[in-house]
Amino acid sequence: MKVIQEAFDFNPEKMYPLSGIADRSEILFFDIETTGFSAKTAEIYLIGCVWYGRPEDGAGSDPSSSGGGWQLIQWFAETPDDESDVITAFFDFLSRFRVLIHFNGDMFDIPFITGRCAHLGIRPEFDAVESFDIFRKIRPLRSFFGLDSLKQKSVERFLGIRRTDEYTGGQLIEVYREYVSHPTPARLHLLLLHNADDLRGMPEILPILFYPDLLTRAEFRFLGIDIPESAGNRPEAASPNDISSSEDHLDADFPDAAPANEARTNADFPDVAPANEARAKYSSPSGNGFAELRFQSSVAVPCPVEWEETGFFTRFERNEITVRLPLYSGELKHFYPDYRNYYYLPAEDCAYHKSVAEFVEKSARKKATAKTCYTRTSGVFLPVPSGIFPVTFREDYKSTPEFCEAKEDLFRKTDLSGFLPCLFSGIRAKLLN
Template identity: 40%
Template sequence: MITIKRPVDLPDTYPLERIGPLKELLFFDIETTGFSGDTSQLYLIGCTYHDGFGWKLIQWFADTRDSEGQLLEAFFTFMERFKVLVHFNGDGFDIPYLLKRCKHLGLNYNFDKITSLDLYKKIKPYRKLLGLENMKQKSIEAFLGVSREDKYSGGQLIDVYREYLMTRQTLLYDLLILHNEDDLRGMPSILPILSYPDLMESPFSLLSQQACSCENNQGTDCAFLNLVWKSPYTVPVQLSYDCYPVSLELHQDTLTCNIALYQGELKYFYPNYKDYYYLPLEDAAIHKSVGAYVDKNARRKATAKTCYTRKQGLFLPQFGSLWAPALREDYKASLTYTQYSPELLSDTDCADTYARQLLSYVSEKNRL
């Protein structure tokens, strides 16, 4: 086994204290000869950490096929001094792989005493919101505007490692070590993506709301509501969406939204339609306890589609179960409304929930 340890310069891209005390954080990445921990071999583990004076890089390299166990022993012993293990998709691959290799070699090591922070899992719930094509690290780098060119993939380096074992060429050794180092150096570049989970997992504070109107293409006045929220966190890349009835922009720590208000008549559909009669002349449903006194020729059994009462006014779209009663344009309409008043969002929790519902709604639509 060969051990490499030296100082390394890592960019300050994200406030790591949000994850934990600096000295408790260990970033790691592994290199293997395949995807299966049952049939392939671990040949390199690399870590970066802060020792209180600066960032350090440490790598353990299997320079022979039978030194894999030494790598595992060195890594797990070293890991004991840390409390948080940071990685990209390590919960899905690296950690299960290492545990399988330990089992194969009869080594009694585990990750029970360290907290695992998987950047992949942390970001995945917000993939649609961010408009990520997939969850590959390169897609996240592209979203953040990070340009990093990998000359070799992990798969290509498998043959490089096998050739190294046969030839011991320094050039091949350098390629293997450098690739792992580049992966570790690249991890800080994607850490700013954590600002989005930070923002989504913290409360939004409503700064202002203003009912406005504008003239559409037909010359008709259209009412809309302008809402502005603030977050304790700042995001690195602006997000913009426009999916009727919502136009939304997330910029730094500010969420700004314009929402089209509905002016006119909507319907409230009673859930238990079998308890109601429908009155065609009044175009409304009434409870059977009252409808029993109505002439039989002026009533009929209500159906799910006719069991409603009508209401006129100015209405705010809602994108989840927040306010009752929830009204619709027709029975099959997915979008519901509530009668608008400024007091709707006066409650801090309601305002926060509404912001999250808006973000969830637009993330399901096409991103502009």
């Protein structure tokens, strides 16, 4: 068995905060290389680990000792007979850590090692450590990232991380067999490099976890709204100083706001679509009218992402979130929930409260139902998540989306702290289904 150890440079400022997982002295990253995909017919020929500590800690000292930096260690089976030594050395090293971080290790690496332990008569020692699978935490977000695959190399490319290795684990199986028969430094280099690049990349891809954090636990501050002057509003954006939103607890927790996007030309604006065509055009409005809401997030993402969910086009860039909402012109209905207190007047096609409608001839009125208890309003509207605005409009009863009037003062007076959480709940539901 060969043991290879080296230090490598890593910028912790670009990392996901390890403190959110565990103290860095308690964390061990690991990855394995095998001669196949079944523990019944294949062997482990390489196990590699990354940890934070002193170089000499790899030989048996306490990894929590002060000083040191990021270290990499690999146990390599020069022949299949070394497999049990590789596994035993890994478990001896693992015993000093509390959290084991890996990429898809819950589905492959850990079950594979456990299977090989059963074959070799070795007791697996995973019960004392907490498993942290990066892949499982981001798997629901594959379409959110716009990736065809969630392999580690794909995530690295998404985050702009470069690696030297160009092989897959499957391609290297034959290289290992050739090495066993005819060991050469070149073959050994290829085998070690692939595993080392996976290990070096693992801490570097942790910032991918900022995206699930953004969708589940971030807090937001409303920065303003831009509505085209053609929609009947003043050209200036609503100011957060004019908004009664819940911001008091966010000041120190927020990173600096990202610079606002450059002004857009008229050609960038889609058309104002008639409200009665909302459902048909909602996913792909065209023309020259949309509003943009801007929010600041307590969680900043490393790379821009764009998402469209039933017409809510959202761009995530650093710690600024821009929600683009298409404008719809025409007539919509506001439905009153307490329909038993209303009469519906067919001739006017609207409902009036009983205190007013009781003076109308009985032949000209009907008891309102949930579907007929509405008034009609003409204007310019924006689709909004349900439950944010006290007065909303629909095309018909229970039709989606809901709309509010496209008025800047309405956004100034409304608490928008729940806008993004409501929007994100729809995104999460879409991703998890």
